[in-house]
Amino acid sequence: MNVAVDTNILAYAEGINGLHNRDEAIALLQALPPESTLVPVQALGELFTALVRKARKSRAEAAAAVLSWGDAFPLIETSNEVLLAATDLAQAHQLSLWDAVMLSAAADARCRLLLSEDLQDGFTWRGVTVINPFAARRHPLLEALIQA
Secondary structure, three states: OEEEEOHHHHHHHOOOOOHHHHHHHHHHHHHOOHHHEEEEHHHHHHHHHHHHHOOOOOHHHHHHHHHHHHHHOOEEOOOHHHHHHHHHHHHHHOOOHHHHHHHHHHHHOOEEEEEOOOOOOOOEEOOEEEEOOOOOOOOHHHHHHHHO
């Protein structure tokens, strides 16, 4: 089962929003199977911006972090089809375009889950369910993936 990772998970792992969130995000990412954990290219772009603006990292440090995450997990490209589907998704469900691109990319890559703290927990579109991996009660599919 493929799972996509949203920007906030990577940002937390980089230390944005405190050490507790960092440790929790790193533990989560280490528990997931690397070959079926995918990162949308959109997430890496957003991570770069967050590292520069919020974490006050230099552009060189932010670029190094982005390259490191891109090496750690397979990437999901943002194709024309992904963008067109995202515009429909954003319109139909009142999502931001960038959140819709993330979800559309996950669907295009045949992910079953999109791990995100930002999107609506439990929202399902084209077979992808958005789940908050930091919720008090872990989603059964995420728990099964971690235990496998």
